[in-house]
Amino acid sequence: MYKIAKSNLPALFRAIAETKELYLPIRRAGQVNFGPWSEDAEVDVETLKTVKSPKDVFFPQSENLYSCEREGKDIKIEPQALQDQEFVVFGMKACDIKGVEVLDKVFLADPIDTFYAARRDHGIIVAMACHEPEESCFCKVFGVDCADPEKSAADVAVWMLGDDLIWKAITEKGEALTKAVESLLENADADSDKLEEEKNNIRAIVEKLPYSNLSLEGWGGDKLEEKFNSPKWEELYKPCLACGTCTFVCPTCQCYDIKDYDTGHGVQRYRCWDSCMYSDFTMMAHGNNRTSQMQRFRQRFMHKLVYFPANNDGMYSCVGCGRCVEKCPSSLNIVKVIKSMGGEQ
């Protein structure tokens, strides 16, 4: 176990960035989102939640898949290069890492998504414990322990402890990263009591959060008929503006669309996140199989709380990050849906 003074973090970031691309929370025009580190980027590791989840790092909102170019009578096809360099994501929270585990179920199952797999293979995750969880958080409901990212699928776990940052390597990749920045770290074995105290403090806060005891009773893979046909949806969806905010800030929403962009002398085939809230979601040649906003709204929650667990050994595809709770323009969110259709009131 190591530590580094918070005041020395810029040196740590610089050292990591010397050999690897580094993504971390950056404040830009008032908002904090994950982005690439640069000398003049305003790093903000204090803000609990970035607006968007860090899922972009592994599954970008828009990415090219290949491009075609006309060359005389031939068409040249240029596949997009796969990620082949190691990179570091610093400051992911335990809920967002659980979100990546959800994405893994989708993209790493056969047929493997090579773009995603290449990024997962080359990504090194430095997870940060949540020093002060907020009222919109409900990760505990989905079995996430935000006090101890060591239990997550991260490579290194870090904690904010007073003026220091505690650093603990978890995996081989994490050990290698630790070795690369070792000169900046000092031994912190003496701080292990303080670290346990911090973990206990965080867990005590989590117990006090309003959503921590949310019950998932009534939800799950075996509740398809009952939930799908519930008359509640008609009432619940009404305030929905049909915007894509919930889906785009969500760490687990994984739907995407594939489109062609006419470059004038060729075609760029790209994919971009889709949103089940949008009118052309899953549009096919025959039209759209979900013709009303109620159906689209229902799709989002059925997917997270019924279809996904049905196909993935009971794993829900919500991790309780609470971004939709904070960002929905109409103050709708998955918690309200869980509560009004089965869970604890």
Place this chain on the structure above:
Amino acid sequence: MQEELIKRAKELLADGTVARVLGWKAGDLPYNPEPSYFENEDQLKNFVYNGFCGANLSKYMIEASKLEGKTLVFLKPCDTYSFNQLIKEHRVDREKAFIIGVGCKGKLSIEKIREQGIKGIESITGAEMTDDAETLTIQTIYGEKTCTYASAMLGRCHVCKGKEHQVYDELIGESKDTKDADRFAEVEKIEAMSPEERFAFFQNELSKCIRCNACRNVCPACSCRKCVFDSTKFDSAQKANVDDFEEKMFHIIRAFHVAGRCTDCGECSRVCPQGIPLHLFNRKFIKDIDKFYGEYQAGEDTDSKAPLTNFTFDDVEPSIVGERG
């Protein structure tokens, strides 16, 4: 005021004047009430009206106009401008609406509260409409915090258009003019920038855009049945996040489309998850329209001719664009 609103809603439902009520339902956190329909007395138990009821319900009336019977809708003074504009554009049916103009003392933004470092919110007092509290007292997991009501107000309330409802059947509750800033001060600040600075400013802001389309979907002026950006034949998908497009096209096109019709209700900036000050585009247009065609406030009435859809010999020549640089 909340009790009065509930009482009146019950009466109007009971005597058959209205078939439903469109208002706000209490949320499960102190700050998240949602727009909601109420169809009976029992449902009205969850009705709430407080400082966090910022959502402008005018646009919901497009759909409500298609329903059987009248809908009772609660509109704040600024919301009534949007409703009038929708009447003018034949998007809502005045006969299908029973409008109660509700008092407003400025609406609150949870983001503005969070910006002050307040987190772990358990309860908020001072947001109710029943007292004149100037201070919000906020109980949090991390101790009790306070902030002034004004510091937690939505940006739009600092340039409040006034206490007068532009259209209503009845009025309930007192309003307060919360204006404490010049409406065009922010625009003037940007006009004073060099073109390079201005471009950098907007690029920095608009590059945060995630194409959630919340600004468009909440906008009462964006009431096209099918938006051009939702067309599947459009080259740039409405959902693809491509910096160049957001920075240079999407928001600009939208601002042009709503120019002369935007009432400056501020919903675009309220809902943006990335805190982009989208109202600045619209307000720049309003400022220019005022200057070139005479002062005009969209939504002030339902029958005047709008400056951009009307021709007069006094109209400014298009060359003005070149002249002003």
